Amino acid sequence: IKKKKHKSRSKKEDANLYFIILLAAVFVLVVLIFRSTPSEVANLPKPDFRPSCAKNEFRIINMTSCHEILYCDAIFHNVEKGSYFNKGKTKKMQYGVWEGRRVAVAHSITSKVINTKADFNEHVTNLFRLQSPFVTQLIGFCNVSRIFFTEYHKRGSLDTYLNSNEHITSDATERLRLAVSYLKTLNFLHNQTEGSLVVCDSNDLKGALQNYLVTSDRRVILNDMDDLPLVNRYGKLIQCKHQVNGDFMFKQSR
Ligand SMILES: *[C@@H]1O[C@H](CO)[C@@H](O)[C@H](O)[C@H]1NC(C)=O
Ligand SMILES: *[C@@H]1O[C@H](CO)[C@@H](O)[C@H](O)[C@H]1NC(C)=O
Numbered sequence: 001i002k003k004k005k006h007k008s009r010s011k012k013e014d015a016n017l018y019f020i021i022l023l024a025a026v027f028v029l030v031v032l033i034f035r036s037t038p039s040e041v042a043n044l045p046k047p048d049f050r051p052s053c054a055k056n057e058f059r060i061i062n063m064t065s066c067h068e069i070l071y072c073d074a075i076f077h078n079v080e081k082g083s084y085f086n087k088g089k090t091k092k093m094q095y096g097v098w099e100g101r102r103v104a105v106a107h108s109i110t111s112k113v114i115n116t117k118a119d120f121n122e123h124v125t126n127l128f129r130l131q132s133p134f135v136t137q138l139i140g141f142c143n144v145s146r147i148f149f150t151e152y153h154k155r156g157s158l159d160t161y162l163n164s165n166e167h168i169t170s171d172a173t174e175r176l177r178l179a180v181s182y183l184k185t186l187n188f189l190h191n192q193t194e195g196s197l198v199v200c201d202s203n204d205l206k207g208a209l210q211n212y213l214v215t216s217d218r219r220v221i222l223n224d225m226d227d228l229p230l231v232n233r234y235g236k237l238i239q240c241k242h243q244v245n246g247d248f249m250f251k252q253s254r
């Protein structure tokens with residue numbers, strides 16, 4: 001029995017060693033990738049805008065200055081609404097036009113299984129506090145009718161972009177660049193002062209890719225923020241609201 005115990009322990013130690021070597025390899029790879037970005041960034045098309053606005057402001061397409069976020073009144077009087085273009089688990093998306101510029105309008109879906117109000121509040125709160133080049137811009141929201149507006153990105157989600165006919169998406173350099181951009185966004189989420197934010201609804205590849213949008217200058221930014229639990233570094237486990245099954249399930253939520 002003693003021998004057996006000893007054997008299994010050394011196997012465990014072996015496994016630990018392999019894991020550490022793997023981590024080190026990943027670390028070296030990430031460092032190499034990040035070091036190689038400045039020259040890649042120089043090759044990128046110029047972005048349409050540079051969001052440098054305060055958190056309660058936005059600036060899209062050809063705007064020359066930042067504008068305060070729109071509230072219910074402005075939304076109902078100044079935004080024309082068009083057709084629907086997407087429907088998810090918690091919201092449906094509609095085209096909108098504000099002062100000649102296309103925007104995306106998100107409506108909460110009323111449902112018995114989903115707490116619409118809590119989802120809406122969480123989404124808008126997250127959008128508001130995370131405003132940065134790593135997430136989609138918030139343009140306006142209206143609490144009473146549970147709608148919010150974000151910047152419209154015509155390339156669509158990362159899933160749509162990777163499966164599109166755009167010639168560039170089959171290019172290995174472009175794919176690596178997208179992966180680095182995705183890592184930068186993850187790093188932003190994982191490196192918040194209060195801890196790490198984890199993107200839920202990532203339990204299968206398609207779902208994971210659909211949480212992100214591709215901007216006109218081909219950056220990967222987070223769009224879906226209604227389930228973004230905070231994980232502190234002292235052993236608190238990730239708890240998602242809607243996760244049911246999929247290939248990338250967290251073990252503890254099975
Ligand atoms: C900005 O673009 C919109 C269409 O996207 C157009 O209607 C508007 O006139 C443009 N404004 C300026 C100042 O170029
Ligand atoms: C909308 O609801 C959010 C979350 O409940 C709240 O923090 C915010 O103050 C409300 N905003 C307005 C304009 O009513």
Ligand SMILES: *[C@@H]1O[C@H](CO)[C@@H](O)[C@H](O)[C@H]1NC(C)=O
Pocket residue numbers: 187191
């Ligand atoms: C994490 O954030 C801190 C504080 O904002 C910053 O100093 C640090 O460089 C960031 N780390 C990474 C890996 O980006």
